[in-house]
Amino acid sequence: ITDIAPSVFETVESEVRSYCRAWPVVFERATGSRLYDEQGRPYLDFFAGAGSLNYGHNNPVLKRALLDYLADDGITHGLDMSTTAKRDFLKTFRSTVLEPRALPYKVMFPGPTGTNAVEAALKLARKVTGRETVVSFTNAFHGMSLGSLAVTGNAAKRAGAGVSLHHATRMPFDHYLGDRVPDFLWFERLLDDPGSGLDHPAAVIVETVQGEGGVNVARAEWLRGLSELCRRHDMLLIVDDVQMGCGRTGDFFSFEEAGITPDIVTLSKSISGYGLPLALCLFRPELDVWEPGEHNGTFRGNNPAFVTATAALDAYWRDGALRERTLGRADRVEGALLDLCGGDGRAGLAVRGRGLVWGLEFADGERAEAVCRRAFELGLLLETSGPRGEVVKLLPPLTATDDELDEGLGILARSVRHATG
């Protein structure tokens, strides 16, 4: 790595707090599935902005829309004014996403990030029900603010921050059950038992695939059971689709496969499609108890992001082509990963995923980290996830070509052999 770590990188690193020590270069440009460092060296990007770049870097359709908007002096900052960019987005979101799925949601712009969407969802659930406790899951990740951290599973993220867990309680996520039939009876007993000490929860918040938690995939029947549990016990179901939404699992919303309709949904990351900050909190209309101005923020509703989001929905969600393509490639990726595991028995212990999010679990974080380091040297960007960083996560742009997918999987295979050989 030494010969590709320019001193400029060290200057940058010494002046800011940055966790990205895994990639010791200074990046300059990006198109499609590739980033380029300032020396012009290309890197295949199987990280895709942690799921923010489902349509690739500088997607030409989105870029054209953005450049046209700016050339016409489109409004960049408009607080929560009505703007044509916002109106176009809302109309397009309704016609391409909500109406075809018969989803009745109202849309709220809670702030620029996924964390903001989660905070708004938690706040709304508490306001609507008049209750405070929220149930979340082991290994969940919901954000970095105090409320979203309280429902995040990873204790290391909370360390020393004085996060109050008083009104957050945890259930085991589906993958702890192995092949066992999903059963929430034990939780129902707790809910029904006045001696259990559990305050009746306002809501349950869940990811259908835990991205940061290690690519843990919930089964559709488990999600259906959870949805029924919420209905039976008058708890709101919040699906946090910040990372798995916008087509990552194939469908626009990751919960579609399970056939459930959450009460509240959070979206961010790839909704703008261009890496611009935008977040949405969607909720059933009867939950709309917000008073005007009750949940405000300077950067909620970013007009350039509305423009690229509208272009992305127009280009990719007017028909089912992207969905089909993503689902069609899931088998290809899974097959390659299983080959990699089974081939010589040295590599990953487990392969998990859906659509174009896949995880390869190693015995420990050091091995997973070594794989990512080697992949970087060979020109592939990958990140680890999971409670001990033991899962190498693959999150290529949905628009990656077949050749790019094969190239990345090939580099991964070489990196695994190198790191575990």
Ligand code: PMP
């Ligand atoms: N929820 C989930 C499921 C996420 O994956 C993330 C980000 N990794 C967040 C919330 C927080 O989003 P942000 O970093 O934009 O605040």
